[in-house]
Each structure stands twice: as C-alpha cells, then as structure tokens.
Amino acid sequence: MIEPRRPVRLAPCTTRGVAALEFVLVLPFIWIIFVLVFNFGQIFLERQRAFVALRELAIRSQGGDWEAHATAIEADTLAQRGMKATYIVESGATCPQKSAIDEADVEDATKAKTSGMWRWLTDWINSALDKLSSTRAYRATVTGRPFTGGLLKNRSYEVCYAIDDGTWTQEVGRSYFGMAWNWLKDQVKKLF
Amino acid sequence: MRGGLSRVTAARARRGLHADDGGQISALAVLSAAAFACLLLLVINTGWATSGKIEMQNAADASVLSGATWMARGLNIISVNNVTQVQLLALIIVLRALDDALPLAILTLEIELPACALLLWGAGVCAAIITKQIALLNGVKNVIDGLSNLYEDNGLLWRTAKLLGTWSKFIAYSFPLIGMAEAHRIATVDGADVGLLIPARLPSFQIDKPLLPVHEGKVSDLCARLDGPVSDLETPFQIGSLLFVNSGLNLYLHLAVLSNKANICEGTAKSDPQGPLGSVAECLAKGGGTAYWQHAYYDTKPSFSMFPPDVPDGAERSEKVSYPCSADIAPCPFGLTKCGGMSVSSSNQQQPDGTYKNVYVGHVSRWQFVYALGKDQPPPPAGSGPTENDDSPHPWLLGAEGRLETEQIQKDLRSMAVAYRRREMHVAPGYFVTPWGAHKISYAQARVYNGTAFDTFTSDWRVTLDRTSMLEDGTLLDGLRFGQGGLQQAKVLDKVPDTAMSKITDFFGAIVGRVLETLNNH
DSSP states (O other): OOOOOOOOOOOOOOOTTHHHHHHHHHHHHHHHHHHHHHHHHHHHHHHHHHHHHHHHHHHHHTTSOSHHHHHHHIIIIIGGGTOEEEEEEEESOOOOOSSSSOHHHHHHHHHHHOOHHHHHHHHHHHHHHHHHSOEEEEEEEEEOSOOGGGOSOOOEEEEEEEEEOOOOOOOTTOOOTTHHHHHHHHHHHHHO | OHHHHHHHHHHHHHHHHHHOOTTHHHHHHHHHHHHHHHHHHHHHHHHHHHHHHHHHHHHHHHHHHHHHHHHHHHHHHHHHHHHHHHHHHHHHHHHHHHHHHHHHHHHHHHHHHHHGGGOSSOHHHHHHHHHHHHHHHHHHHHHHHHTHHHHSTTOHHHHHHHHHHHHHHHHHHHHHHHHHHHHHHHHHHTTOSEEEEEETTGGGOOTTSOSSSEEEOOGGGGOOOOOSOOOOOOOSSOOHHHHHHHHHHHHHHHHHHHTTOOOOOSSSTTOOTTSTTOSHHHHHHTTOOOOOEEEEEEEESOOTTTSOTTSOOGGGGGOSOOOTTSTTOOOOOSSHHHHSSEEEEEEEEEOTTSOEEEEEEEEEEEEEEOOOOOTTSOOOOTTOOSOOOTTSOOOEEESBTTBOSHHHHHHHTEEEEEEEEOOOOOSSHHHHSOTTOOOEEEEEEEEEEESSOSSTTOOOEEEEEEOOOTTTTTHHHHHHHTSOOHHHHTTTGGGSOHHHHHHHHHHHHHHHHHHHHHHHTO
C-alpha cells in the first residue's frame, strides 16, 4: 500500500537578517557609485585645472619665454590639487577637438560648406594669419592625484590651448631706435 | 455554462496573479536595468556636454585673447611709431644743431689756438690738441654737410616721420579687423564653429573712424613748449658716440656762448634767454636758435616686469594717466642717467587701516622733441606751438575722437568674443539631443592695458582676461541707442521717434537679458 504522500515541509524559514544581508550586498554597489561620482567630479575638476594652467601660461608669457613662467603656474594652479604637468609649446595653431565629432568629419563638413574662391580666400587668410601672428599651441600632459577608491587607473590629461598671444610688447627701458625696422624685418622673414 | 466557466477561470487567474509574486523581481530588474542604462547614458552625455562647455569657454577665452592681442599689437606699433617720429624729428634737430654749432665751435677753437702760445709750458701740446680737435670737427662738419638731404626741409627724415604717421593710421584701421579674423580662426582651432570678436567700439562704428580707440594728433603733440629751466644738451639716443659728440659739442658751445660768438637762444649749452639777446622770441628774431630736448617724466604705477608678484596688476596700474605734452611733464633733472629708461623707488607708507605697506612707484622717462628753429626761420608767436599744417608728421594718440576721458578709453579697450559650436559628441543622440540640435555657446571678455604708462608712447600694451561687462552694462546696446553707429550714420534711425527707439532698445535689452540668463545657466 502506498503511503499517502506526506506534504513536504520545509524547515521553517525566517526573514530575520535578510535586510541586513541585502544591505551588505548592496553596499559595494553604493560604494562603487559613490566612488565613480567622486572620480567623475575629480576628472572634470582636474581637466579644467589643466586648461586654466595652460591659459595662465599663455597669458603670462604673452608670446615670450613660457618656460620662465611654468614653475609659477604649476605652483599657482596645479600644486593645490597635487597635479603635475609637462608642457610642450609649439608654433602654429593645431589642437585636436576632443568632445566634438571626429576631426575628419569636421574637416569634411568644412570642405563641404566652403568651396571655390571663398575657400581659397579663407585658406589664404588663415595661412597669412598663421605666419603673421604669434600663434602657439600650448599642450600639457597633466597627472593628478590617484583616484579615490582605486577603481579607475590613474590617468593623465592631455589638454591643448591654441592662442595668438604675442603682443609685440617691447621691453621697458630698451631703446626704441630701430624697433620698427626690426619688426618689419621679422614680419617679412615670416612671410617667406 | 461555458461562458460561466471561463469567467471563473479568468477570475482565478486574476487572483493568482495577485496572489503569486513569482517573477516580480524579474520585471523590476528589467525596468531598473533600463532606467540604469538611461541614467548611464545621461551621465555619459552630461559628461560630453560638460566637456563641450569647458571647451567652448576655453575657445571663447582664447578667441577674445587672440583678437584683443591684435588690438594690443596695434597700440604697441603705434607707440613705437610715435616714439620713432619723435626720434626722427630729434635727429633732424641734432643734425641741424650740429650744422649750426660746428662752425661756431671750430671758430672758437681757432680763436683759442693762438692763445696756446701764451702758455708758459705745454704750449706745443695745447696747440696740437686744439689742432687735432679742429681737424676732428672739420671731419664731422663734412659728414654733416653730406647728410643735408636728410635733415633739410621736407628731407628724408621728415618724410619718414610722416610715413610713420600714415603707417599708424593703417594700423589703427586694419588691426582690429585682423583681430576679428584671428578671433574666428583661433576659435575654430580650439573647437568652435564660429568665433566672433566684438570690440567695444563696434556698436558705435563709423566707417571713417578706426575701431582702435586712437585719434590722429598734431605735430605739437610730439612737442612741448619749454617753460622750465633748460637742461644740458641732451640727445634722444643713448648711443655712446653720439653722446660723446654732443657732450663735446656742448663744451664748445659753452665756450662759444662765453666768447659771445654764438646766439644761442635756448636749449643748448647754458644759454641765457633773458640775457643780452632779450627774450627767447627776440633772440630767435635776431637770428639765434637751435635745438634742445626735454625729458618727459612720469610717475607710474608699478610695471609688470619689475615688481614683486604681490603688487597687484591690472587696472590699478593704468590709473595714472599721462598724456604727452601735458602739465604732468616736468623737466628732467640734470644728467642722462637719472632719466634714462626706467627706475623704481619704494616707500613704506601707512595705510588707512594703520598698517604699513611698501608702495612702489616707477619713474619712466622718454625723450620728447621740443622744437627748434633754424636761423632762417621766423620765430613762433608767443604762446603757440610749432607751426601746424597737414604736411607735418602726425602721431596717433590714445582715445577715440570725442571719447577722451580715461574711463571711456578704458571701456573702449575692452573686447568680447562669442564662441559657438553646433555639433557635439553624444551617445544615442536620437534620444538625448533636442530637436533643435546641440548648441554650445560661451562668451568671454578681455581688455587691453598698459602696465607702464597709459599713453601711445609706451610700447607696453598687453592683454588680459576681464570680468564680462559689455553685455551686462549695456555697452553693446548703448552703441545703438546713443552712439553714432553705422545705422545712425545711414540716417536710418533718425526716422525712428525717440520713444519708439527707447522701446526698441528696451525690447532688445530684455532679449539680451534673457539670453544672458540662459547662457549663465547653460
């Protein structure tokens, strides 16, 4: 005779501690979110600082010797955040466009918009300005403090700031005689 | 019956759905995952948007600095031109003075030469020295005579000085336009689609006036009447040889004056305008006359390059305004070294709060052409400057025409740039970009300042970023409302009644206010 099947009785379960367990399980995720929020802010802050450093460098050097100002700039704008920078300053204005669409697309779009005589004219003006002016591209590779939480690798920021910053200011106390002639010679040299 | 069964089944199913919570978490998880994905995309896109905003602000900063740099360049070149004009005119004076003075000096030496024989000892040496000096001066005289086409009336130097004035005019008109082109170029290089530079004078632009806040001066602005004590003969060139020649010449001219061989009315040597030859005008009328130079002596705010970093820069350094030929100019103390270049002094001054602070003052001097008349030229009427005519060299001075107050000039030296970009990197742009597209716009302001002296004779014009004020204080609108801008010049606005004009500008003011609010909260 088959015994009637006895209802299976599970061990009486309890929900005690479930909330605590869930809380503990969720904690790492909250931690991750918090850390990422902090890292997010830190990234923007440090990137903005890097731009500020480059802008200050450009303003202070005014087309002159930028290396003389680099140390002071670092002390004024970067050191407080534990940041360090390596600068490269090049003649000419070329900076990548990071948050825009791809540079190639920009180039294509520009070409599509301008053509013929107008494009030739704008190219000529830009080329002449590039030669005539003191345009320089200030680039910096900046490293900041290690990220909070250690979730992200410590990264460096590559920022670029192109500016025409040479005001052709003459040194105070220098004889003015021949300045105009020297300036003219310099400009003619640049054109060729 | 069948229908009744199905109703029962459906009711059971509904009860079961409510009673059974199986799969509930799955549904929640799906919804949460979607929400989390949206959140993630939003975070990423916000990151791109913020990054784009930072880039646009940098583009606006770089754009306005680059554009304003051309304004500073313009003022620096005009300053160099003005000073070079002064130097060229001074060179004319030097050469004419030498032409006048050398025969006198030679004559004086020739008179002194026989006197050597009266010496008890060293007569030979005395005669040899004087003979050598006469030979030297004769050589210089021959050179000066050979250069007469340089310093004669309408000579090469005079024409060059005029040419520099024309060059300054070209600079004043063209450089702000180049700055506008440069601002656009730099903005595009830094990631914007468009960069628009708006110099402060643009709204009140007139086609026959330059955008650079300068105006054409007169030749008398290069000059000043000398009514103070006359200093030693000085040269505007701190060049050893020329200085030596002039110092030596000064000695000879002293001798010439003492021996009454020269009619030197003023300027050179230790002349005595009120002496036997009467007043300066009378003296000049009697055929005397030569050249002299005066130092312009300024007390300035500290210079950027010469002061400790704790000295504030910016507007405070440009507060002191010294125009050429103004009452601020005082004669230079005797001696070149005291006036040449720039010197710095500091004093410990008590501040209003009782503390003491080192106050730095820079003394800047520059050479300034006064005027001189040749023997064959009529004397100037009393109280008047040099003869003014269109054929004279003209400097270009600070301040647009009719806007000569210091505060106004400082306002005119501001520029604003707007950087705009339409495109932007987005994840899932179809969901996150508004139908009217992604637009980023930023603006920045810069000002041109002079850290040494607020004039167009000091080539120390620089650029710095400024707190934005041109939109906020209504500078752009005031140009339309009160300025003599292009529209007004074309008599378009004359036909609009004042009340209507006021309403129009108020309307645009409200729009600008709204735009500003949007930009600031962007």
